[in-house]
Amino acid sequence: MRKISVIGVGYVGLVTAACFSDLGNTVTAVDVDEKRIAGLKRGEMPIYEPGLEELVKRNVEAGRLTFTTSYKKALKDCEFVFICVGTPSGVDGEADLKYVESAAKSIAKNMQAALIVINKSTVPVGTGDWVAEIISAAQPKPIDFWVVSCPEFLREGAAISDFMSPHRTVLGSLHREAADKVAQLHLPLRAPIVITDLRTAEMIKYASNAFLATKISFINEIADICESLGADVKEVAAGMGFDPRIGKHFLEAGLGYGGSCFPKDVKALAFMAQEMGHEPRILNSVMTVNGLRRQHDRR
Template sequence: MKNITVVGVGYVGLVSAACFADLGNCVTALDINEERIANLRKGILPIFEPGLGEIVERTMRAKRLFFTTSYEEAVKDAEFVFIAVGTPEGVDGEADLQYVRMAAESIAKAMTQPLVIVNKSTVPVGTGDWVADIVRESQPSPVSFSVVSCPEFLREGSAITDFFNPDRTVLGSTDMDAAERVAQLHLPLRAPIMVTDLRTAEMIKYASNAFLATRISFINEISNICEALGADVKEVARGMGYDKRIGHHFLEAGVGYGGSCFPKDVKALAHMAQVHGRHPQLLQAVMDINAFQRHHVLTKVETLLDGLEGRTVALLGLAFKQNTDDMRDAPAITIAEQLHAQGAVVRGYDPVAMDVAKRIMPYLDMCDDPYVLAREADALIVMTPWNEFKHLDMKAVKEAMRTPIMIDARNLYEPAEMRDLGFTYRGIGRGYDGSSYAG
C-alpha cells in the first residue's frame, strides 16, 4: 500500500483518487474549495460519473480515501503527489496554468520528505520542467523531489472502466527511478507502460486528443459532402471502419465535439505550434469544421421553420455527450444561445445535466421529461445520444408536437422510420430519401 495525495477533486482528480484507493492504496484528495470537500466527506459528489459514487463510498468506509483542504495534512506522509487541477483555456487559446502554479508552490511549502510529483493535468509541453523550477524556488529549505508526467486518457461517462482497463500508461521523466516507482503504481492495471522523457509524454496527450478530434471533424466534413451527393454517412463510416488501418471509432457524424478536453487541447496545441513558428493548418481546419457543424444544425432548423421568431424549439439532451453532466463547451450551449438570440423559445431536457445547464442558460425552459419537452414544440433537435432516447415512444413525441420537425444532430434514429411516423426528419449526412436529399 502506497500513500498517495491527489491535488484537485474535479473530474480527473476525483476519479484517480477513488480508483487508486480502490486498488488498495491510502489516498488523500485535496482541494481548496471548502464546500466541495465538505460535501465529499458526506458522500456528495461534484460530478456525475457512472460507478464513481459507489467507489468513493466503499473506499471511504474502508478508510483508504480521505478528503482535506490542508496541504500540510495531505503532503506530510505522501510518497506521491498527483497534480490534477484544471487547466482552462486562456485568452489566446493557450492553457491557463495558474492552478498548476498554485499547486506546485503549495506542495513545495508543505513537503518535508522526498516526493515524486506527478503531473496528471493536461499541460503544455515543457510544463514538467516549469513545475520542477517552481517547486525548487518555493521550498523553504531544500528537499529532494522528482517530477513525472502521467497524462490521463479518461473518457467522461466511462472513466472508471478506462482507469481500470487502460490502453496504455504513459510516463515521462528525467528521473528513471521516479518513473519506475510511478509505473509500479500502475502495474495492477496490466496494461502496456511506456516510459519516455517529460516533453514527449506531454506531447503524446495533446497529439492523441488532436487526432481523435481530427477524426470527428473528418467524418463531419464527409457528412456534408454526403448531403450534397445523396450518400449516407453512417454507411460510409461503417464501410470505412472495416479497414483495419482506419477502424470504426470516432467516425460518428453529428454536431461536433465538445467537453473539457478536445476543444481546449486542440486550441492549445495550435497555440504552441504558432508560438514556435509553425503553421498548424490541419488543426485550424479541425476547429473550423467543428464550429461549422453547430452553424449547420442551426441552418437546418431555421430553414425548415422559415424563421425562428416566436417558434418553440426543444433540445433533447444538453450535456456534451451521454453519461455525464458536463456542459463545458457543449454544442447545446451554442445552439440554444443562437436560437434564443433569434427570438425562439428554447426548451431543454437531459437525464442528468439540467441543474448544470440551468446555471449556464437561465433563459432555457427546463422540462421534466421528453414528452413534456415535445408538447406544442415546432421543432425538436437531438443534441445528446443518451441510450434512453433510443427507446422513447416516438409516435407519442410526434403527436405532442405542434409541427413534427426533427433535426437529429446525433444520427440517433433511422430516417425511414421517423418519416414513416410522420416526422419531417433531417439528420447529418443521411443520404437520399427518393424525393429529396435527406441531410
C-alpha cells in the same frame, strides 16, 4: 501499499483518488474548494460518474481514502502526489496554468520529505520542467523531488472503467527511477506502460486528443460532401470503420466535437505550434470545420 496524495477533486482527481485507494493504497485528496471537500466528507459527490459514489464510500469506510483542504495533512508521509487541477483555455487559446502554478507552490511549501510529483492535468509541452522550477524556487529548504508526467485519457461517463482498464499508461520523466516507481503503482491496471521523457509524454496527450478531433472533423466534412452527392455518410463511416487502419471510433458524423477537453486541447496545441513559428494547418482546419458544423446544424 503506497501513500498517495491527489490535488484537485474534480473529474480526474476524484476518480484517480478513488481508484488508487481501491487498489489498496492510502490516498488523501486535497482541494481548495471547501464546499467540495465538506460535501465529500458527507458522502456527496461533486460530479456524477457511474459507480463513483459506491467506490468512494467503500474506500472511505475502509480507511483508505480521506479528503482535506490542508496540503500539510495531505503531504504528510506521502511518497507520490498527483496534480489533477483544471487547465482551462486562456484568452488566446493557450492553456491557463494558474491552478497548476498554485498547486506546485503549495506542494513546495508543504512537502516534508522526498516526493514524486506526478502531473495528470493536461499541460503544454515544457510544463513539467516549469513545475520543477516553481517547486525548487518555492521550497523553504531544499528537499528532493522528481517530476513525472502521467497524462489522463479517461472519458467522462466512463471514467472509472477507463481508469481501471486503460489502453495504455504514459509516463514521462527525466528520472528513470521515479518513472519506474510510478509505473509500479500502475502495474495492477495491467495495461502497456510507455516510459518516455517529460516533454514527449505531455505531447502524447495533446497529439491523441487532436487526432481524435481530426477524425471527427474529417467525417463531418465527408458528411457535407455526401449530402451534396447523394451518398449516405452513416454507411460510408460503417464501411470505412471495418478497416483496422481506420477503425470505427470517432467516425460518426454529427454536431462536431465538444465537451471539456477536445476544444481546449486542440486550441492549446495550435497555440503551442504558433508560438514556435509553425503554422498548424491541419489543426486550424479541424477547428474551422468543427465551427462550421455547428452553424450547419443550427440551420
